[in-house]
Amino acid sequence: MQPEVLIEAKGLTKKFGGVMAVDNINFEVLKGEVFGFLGPNGAGKTTTMKMVNCVLPLTAGALSVAGMDVTGHAREIKKMIGVAPQEDNLDPDFTVFHNLIVYARYFEIPRAEAQKRADELLKFVQLDEKRDVLIDQLSAGMKRRLILARALINEPQILILDEPTTGLDPQARHLIWDKARSLQRQGVTIVLTTHYMEEAAQLCDRILIMDNGKIIEEGKPADLIKQHAGEEVLEVAYDEEVLKFLKEAFPDARLDVVSDRIQVFTNQPKGVFTQILRKFDFKAAMIRDANLEDVFLKLTGRRLRE
Amino acid sequence: MKTRRITSYFAIPKLSHRVWHVWRRDQDVFMKTYKVNFIPPLVEPVLYLLGLGLGLGGFVQLPEGLRYDVFIAPALVAVSMMYASFFECTYASFVRMYYQKTFDAIIATPVSLEEVIAGEILWGATKSLINSSIVLGVILLFGLIRTPFFLAIVPLSFLAGLLFSSVAMCFTAITPNIDSFNYPAFLFITPMFILSGTFFPITTLPIEAQTIANIVFPLTHAVTLTRALTTGGLSPTLLLNLAWFLVTTPFFFILSINMMKKRLIK
Numbered sequence: 403m404q405p406e407v408l409i410e411a412k413g414l415t416k417k418f419g420g421v422m423a424v425d426n427i428n429f430e431v432l433k434g435e436v437f438g439f440l441g442p443n444g445a446g447k448t449t450t451m452k453m454v455n456c457v458l459p460l461t462a463g464a465l466s467v468a469g470m471d472v473t474g475h476a477r478e479i480k481k482m483i484g485v486a487p488q489e490d491n492l493d494p495d496f497t498v499f500h501n502l503i504v505y506a507r508y509f510e511i512p513r514a515e516a517q518k519r520a521d522e523l524l525k526f527v528q529l530d531e532k533r534d535v536l537i538d539q540l541s542a543g544m545k546r547r548l549i550l551a552r553a554l555i556n557e558p559q560i561l562i563l564d565e566p567t568t569g570l571d572p573q574a575r576h577l578i579w580d581k582a583r584s585l586q587r588q589g590v591t592i593v594l595t596t597h598y599m600e601e602a603a604q605l606c607d608r609i610l611i612m613d614n615g616k617i618i619e620e621g622k623p624a625d626l627i628k629q630h631a632g633e634e635v636l637e638v639a640y641d642e643e644v645l646k647f648l649k650e651a652f653p654d655a656r657l658d659v660v661s662d663r664i665q666v667f668t669n670q671p672k673g674v675f676t677q678i679l680r681k682f683d684f685k686a687a688m689i690r691d692a693n694l695e696d697v698f699l700k701l702t703g704r705r706l707r708e
Numbered sequence: 709m710k711t712r713r714i715t716s717y718f719a720i721p722k723l724s725h726r727v728w729h730v731w732r733r734d735q736d737v738f739m740k741t742y743k744v745n746f747i748p749p750l751v752e753p754v755l756y757l758l759g760l761g762l763g764l765g766g767f768v769q770l771p772e773g774l775r776y777d778v779f780i781a782p783a784l785v786a787v788s789m790m791y792a793s794f795f796e797c798t799y800a801s802f803v804r805m806y807y808q809k810t811f812d813a814i815i816a817t818p819v820s821l822e823e824v825i826a827g828e829i830l831w832g833a834t835k836s837l838i839n840s841s842i843v844l845g846v847i848l849l850f851g852l853i854r855t856p857f858f859l860a861i862v863p864l865s866f867l868a869g870l871l872f873s874s875v876a877m878c879f880t881a882i883t884p885n886i887d888s889f890n891y892p893a894f895l896f897i898t899p900m901f902i903l904s905g906t907f908f909p910i911t912t913l914p915i916e917a918q919t920i921a922n923i924v925f926p927l928t929h930a931v932t933l934t935r936a937l938t939t940g941g942l943s944p945t946l947l948l949n950l951a952w953f954l955v956t957t958p959f960f961f962i963l964s965i966n967m968m969k970k971r972l973i974k
Contacts, residue, residue: 418974457815458973477818485816491809495737504736507729508817556817 406433408560408591409454413463416449416615423449425615426463431593436586438606439595440694442702445612447595448488451562454593455485467560481509484558486549488565488595492537498524498548499533502555509556516555523551527581543574550581561585563594567601579604599694609694613702623694630700631692636666636675638684651678656700667696721822721965729819730827731834733810738835749792749842753784757850760907771909774939781852782934783906785843785861786868790927792839793832793869794897797876798889801828805880811972825968829873829961836869837862847938855940864937867953868930874960875926881967904928905935929953 409431416424424446431437439447452458453465456476465472467479493501499520506516524530527547532540540548546566553561563582567575582605586592596602602609603623611619611626619626638644640662648657648666655668663686668674675689738745761777768776804810815821844861847853879892903917904910904927910918921928929949936942 455816457812476820480816480818483816487812487816489809489812491813493733493810493813494808495740500736504733505813505817507732508726508814508819510726510729510818 405435407431408433409465409467409593411450411463411465414450414453414460414465415462416446416453416458417461422615424453427612427615427617429610429617429620431591432608433591434586434589435607436582436592436594436605438602438609439593439612440597440599440602440609440698441595441612442597444614445702446615447612448564450612451485451564451593451595455483455562456480481556482559483562484553484556484560485562486546486553486564486566488568490545490549492545492548492552494537497534497536498529498540501537501548502552505552506555511556519555519557520551523554526554527551528577543570543577546570546574546578547581550578554585559589559591561590561592563592565595565597567596567598575601599698603694611698611701618701619697626697627692627694631696632668632670633672633692634668634675635690635692635696636678637686637688637690638664638666639686640664641685644684647682665696667692667700717966717970718962719966721826721962722820723823723826726819727823727827727830730814730824731831733814734828734831735834746842749788749839750846752788753781753843753846756780756784757847757852777850778852778854778939779935780907781847781850782861782938783904783931785840785847785865785938786904786927786930786934787901787906788839788843789836789865789868789930790872790897790900793836793872794876794893796832796835797828797873798880798883798892799886801832801877801880802883802886802889804828805972806886821969821972822965825877825965826961829870829877829964832873832876833866833869836872837866840865840869853938855938857937857940857942861934861937864930864933867957868926871926871953871957871960874957874964877964878960878967881964881971900925900927905931926953926956 407430409429411427411429414424414427415422427446427450439450441447449458453460453472454467456472456479460473467475468482470479472479493504496504502520502523503513503516506519511519521530521533524533527550529544529547529551532544537545537548550563550566553563566582567578570578579601582592582594592605594602594605606623608622609620609626610617619630621629636648638648640659641664645657645659645664648655648664652666652668652670652674654670655666658665658667666675679687679689757777757780760780765776770776770779811821811824814824841862844858848858876892879889883889903913903921904925905921906927910921910928913921929952932949933946936946
């Protein structure tokens with residue numbers, strides 16, 4: 403069976419004044435998958451999310467959600483999307499519970515149903531004990547969980563998570579990841595933006611890497627790692643002799659010098675580095691699995707953004 | 709091209725009943741703190757009536773032998789319409805838009821930005837109605853109302869509130885930061901407070917000032933109408949004051965929504 407395309411962008415473009423925020427991109431999000439947008443700050447991820455959510459008009463191109471064009475079907479589309487934005491825009495004038503109730507009203511969910519869902523959602527994100535507390539008494543992690551609960555109040559088919567775990571401690575981050583996985587099992591399609599590679603690797607079925615408004619790579623995390631960073635990475639302390647030696651030993655490999663370390667990426671199968679290390683004793687040598695961060699840094703460079 | 713840019717400021721907004729969800733949100737917040745919200749419209753008129761009405765009033769000779777406290781009482785009602793709605797749709801709306809990101813949160817739902825702004829303006833008008841009704845109650849208790857026509861002030865306060873809110877929202881659409889509201893507050897609102905026939909008849913001003921007050925000060929028209937409706941001095945010219953509101957209100961209502969759209973949706 404052909405997987406159903408839920409979100410489809412063709413030549414999607416957004417210009418702010420003279421700045422190209424999103425530059426002629428194409429992508430498809432399939433029903434039921436977790437789809438990740440990765441990219442450094444200012445890559446155009448959030449702008450793309452806002453166009454999907456019908457908040458920003460397109461400059462050019464076409465964008466459809468569930469077969470409906472975003473231009474002209476804003477209300478229908480917004481009804482089926484839940485958004486957990488990057489910024490905390492919870493309503494500080496209300497309690498935790500009332501935040502959900504007021505938000506449910508914007509979706510025209512009947513009061514009794516809204517109360518039922520609010521209580522269930524607070525349990526789901528483990529905030530039921532904070533039900534009647536004002537927002538400014540919540541920790542950053544609790545606020546993120548409440549924003550997630552709020553995004554689910556309309557029982558969305560599509561959930562947009564815009565940097566859902568930025569600034570959270572590991573416990574809070576893992577809780578959000580657990581919830582995302584459990585929502586995916588329930589059939590929710592999740593579109594996620596992040597610049598945490600671990601998050602993308604943990605959650606996403608497919609990812610897309612953006613930089614300067616353009617898509618520079620797309621695929622399954624494991625495939626991308628294999629393609630761009632190989633299986634294993636050798637890291638050793640920087641030394642001119644060692645660098646020369648490694649260049650000769652791995653003529654096809656990519657060697658990166660990052661501050662005082664040499665990183666060796668190769669397409670060769672697992673084990674080659676172990677053999678080398680058995681013969682030679684490099685200072686501070688380490689073999690590790692290649693990861694998405696290697697891919698990301700290779701593709702987007704090490705230059706600081708913003 | 710240029711005419712299209714100008715007409716884009718007067719595009720008729722597409723509004724639905726969802727405007728009321730925004731209005732309800734603001735009303736919910738108001739009701740949570742209703743006790744403190746009732747202090748200004750209760751206390752202020754009492755102070756003005758004591759200080760100006762009784763204190764200053766003894767030195768004032770008005771034409772037609774009108775008592776000074778009877779003269780200023782309806783002006784206090786009109787002033788409360790202006791302050792309630794103007795401050796609601798400047799400072800309070802700006803806080804919701806800029807600091808609390810409440811508008812961003814709402815427009816991610818089926819409610820549109822036009823409806824958010826319209827809801828805010830309707831709430832500003834409602835604040836005008838609430839506050840001025842309280843002031844009206846105070847001056848009624850002070851025995852300063854001469855005719856039952858004063859009941860018409862209640863719907864009038866909503867209309868005037870719509871205008872003041874819409875004008876306020878235009879300032880909110882262009883203000884770079886919250887401190888810049890000092891410009892409209894002190895260069896527009898305060899002059900209106902003093903020079904709109906509130907505390908002395910507008911006819912004592914130089915003719916040029918009278919003309920300005922009549923053309924650009926909504927409060928002048930609000931004061932004229934409320935004064936007629938509490939003192940009983942009804943005349944056909946009041947229809948002109950009412951017409952002034954009926955023309956300017958839709959103009960600024962539509963303008964403010966389009967200005968806010970230009971500010972928030974790039």
